[in-house]
Amino acid sequence: MIEDRKYKRQRADLITDLRRKGISDERVLKALGAVARHAFIDDAFLPRAYKDEALPIGLDQTISQPFTVAYQTMLLDPQPDERILEIGTGSGYQAAVLCEMGVRVFTIERLQTLFQRSSALLPRLGYRAVCRLGDGTQGWEAVAPFDGIIVTAGTAEIPDQLLAQLRTPDNGLPGGRLIIPVGDRDSQKMWRITRKGQDEFDSEETEGFRFVPLIPDS
Numbered sequence: 459m460i461e462d463r464k465y466k467r468q469r470a471d472l473i474t475d476l477r478r479k480g481i482s483d484e485r486v487l488k489a490l491g492a493v494a495r496h497a498f499i500d501d502a503f504l505p506r507a508y509k510d511e512a513l514p515i516g517l518d519q520t521i522s523q524p525f526t527v528a529y530q531t532m533l534l535d536p537q538p539d540e541r542i543l544e545i546g547t548g549s550g551y552q553a554a555v556l557c558e559m560g561v562r563v564f565t566i567e568r569l570q571t572l573f574q575r576s577s578a579l580l581p582r583l584g585y586r587a588v589c590r591l592g593d594g595t596q597g598w599e600a601v602a603p604f605d606g607i608i609v610t611a612g613t614a615e616i617p618d619q620l621l622a623q624l625r626t627p628d629n630g631l632p633g634g635r636l637i638i639p640v641g642d643r644d645s646q647k648m649w650r651i652t653r654k655g656q657d658e659f660d661s662e663e664t665e666g667f668r669f670v671p672l673i674p675d676s
C-alpha cells in the first residue's frame with residue numbers, strides 16, 4: 459500500500475516532466491499516468507522506474523524511455539477500439555499504455571524469453587493485448603489490416619509488409635498510419651507514414667531517437 463502511494467507520486471512527477479518536455483496530448487499523459495511502469499522492470503531497477511530513461515530488460519533489450527513511448531503514442535494518436543499492431547513487445551509497457559487508451563492491441567516479439575514474460579504479465583495486470591512470438595517485420599497478415607502500426611525498434615528500411623497491412627481510407631475514415639524509427643544503428647528519425655490510397659502514402663519525418671535494432675529472423 460505504502461509502496462503504491464510512493465509509485466503514484468513518482469508517476470505524477472514523471473507526467474509533469476513529460477509535459478515540460480513537450481508532450482501535450484492529455485489522453486497519452488493520462489495513459490502513462492495510469493500504467494505501473496515498475497511492474498515491467500527487474501527489481502534491481504525499481505528506484506529508477508519513473509525516471510525518464512530506458513532501462514535494461516535482459517537479452518540486450520530495453521524498456522523504452524517514457525518520453526519515447528509518449529512521443530510515439532502521440533504521433534499514432536490511437537482512438538478507442540482501433541486495431542493497433544505493435545512490433546517489439548519487449549517488456550509489454552508500450553502495449554499496456556495502448557490498452558489504457560481503449561485500443562485493441564496486437565503485439566509481436568521475436569525473443570521467446572521476453573514473449574513469455576510479457577504475455578504472462580499483461581493479463582496479470584488486467585491488459586488484454588494479443589501477444590505473438592515471431593518476426594514483426596512481416597507484420598501479422600492473419601489479423602490485418604490495422605488502423606495503426608507502431609514499431610519500437612530501429613530499422614534502416616521500412617518493411618513493405620507493414621505498409622501493405624495499413625488500412626486503406628474508407629467511407630470518410632482516414633487510412634492507417636505507421637510510426638517507425640528509421641536510420642542507422644546510432645540514430646534514427648521518427649517517421650509517420652499515412653496510407654492515402656492503394657499505392658499512395660504520405661510520410662512525415664520528425665524527431666531524432668536512438669532505439670535497439672529491429673532484427674529480421676534469418
Ligand code: SAH
Pocket residue numbers: 519520521522545546547548549550551552553566567568569572592593594595610611670671672673674675
Ligand atoms: N515496446 C517495448 C520496447 C522494447 S525494445 C517496451 O515497451 O518495453 C524493442 C523490442 O523489439 C525488443 O524486445 C526486441 O527483441 C524486439 N524486436 C527486435 N526485432 C524484432 C522483430 N523483427 N520482430 C519482433 N520484435 C523484434
